[in-house]
Amino acid sequence: MKKALLLISIALLMVSVMFGAESVKIGVAFPMTGGIAAFGQMTLNGVKVAQSLYPTVLGKKIELIVADNRSDKTEAANVVSRLIDYNHVVAIIGEIASSHSLAGGSIAEKKHVPMLSPASTNPLVTQGKHYVFRACFIDPFQGHVAAVFAHNYLKAKTAVVFTDVVQDYSVGLANFFIKDFTAMGGKVYREFYQSGDQDFSAQLTDALGKHPDVIYVPGYYPEIALMARQARQLGYTGPFLAGDGAEAPELVKIGGDAVNGVYYTSHFNADAPFTKIGKEFVAKYKEMYKESPSALAALGFDAYLLLRNAIQRANSTNPEKIAEALRNTKHFEGATGYITIDKYGNTIKSAVVNVVKNGKFTYVTTINP
């Protein structure tokens, strides 16, 4: 009798595992459509590589529930509410644009569900929050790296800095760059635009009148690509420098030859992985997608593994306990480097500088904190 009961319960357990009743639900809040859809797609590819290598945690299947924020700030908050209240996820991987993580992060914070951004670099994303974390470095560092690179490597004395006024990422990164570049003796002129703009000729005409040694655009790929095209048409042959938001295949698709010579600071280059697991990631990614992974793919991979590791250490799927474990992440080996989450929810890691060369994202150098 006892044996029969045991057999029945084992069978029930197997059935429930097979039908996902016993899965651990993790929300994914990314821009899968809209202006910056390439970011969501690349990051999700990386998350899926991690899931295919490590599909379970605490003996249960990890189920990803992907919610599209449509590249929109209001939706960015809505999807986090929905994932928590309707899908009952235990944690969220997201979001990508800093303005989206700021919107979604306030909801996660209020509901005490941990949210781990793979890629949002604006310092305000985690500030004052106990349930919001990130797998990447922050923009005071990224801006510093750009200023050092402009000054030491490009030997720039004068920079025109473009700012996308509707993106917290761009506003912050522009300011951090300006602070460090001027401290090194550089001179800065400023221009402004916003996501969705198509015509930059007025700003560019004004900018080129300053004869800059470099044009710094800490924005996202759609506008950088168009801006580069228009600047080349106006006769600018000098370098562009951008931030991590430049990297997407669409930069080259939209920008064509004009984006050759765009340098940008980033988290990862598949030709120069930082760690052993980074090499494994690149191999598996190539096997699955027949191409090299982007920085966002590597960060997505790391975010999934960080979260899985936190659930393991918490030995629980309780959101409070997962958040607590995330707070205690130390020296975790990811594809983008060793990750320690500090008491502010942030990460300190090296940055790379890449350049677009013959339409390829080519490694230039690594700059350590």
Ligand code: PHE
């Ligand atoms: N750092 C960007 C932000 O905070 C997001 C991003 C990271 C985009 C890496 C592309 C690559 O908005």
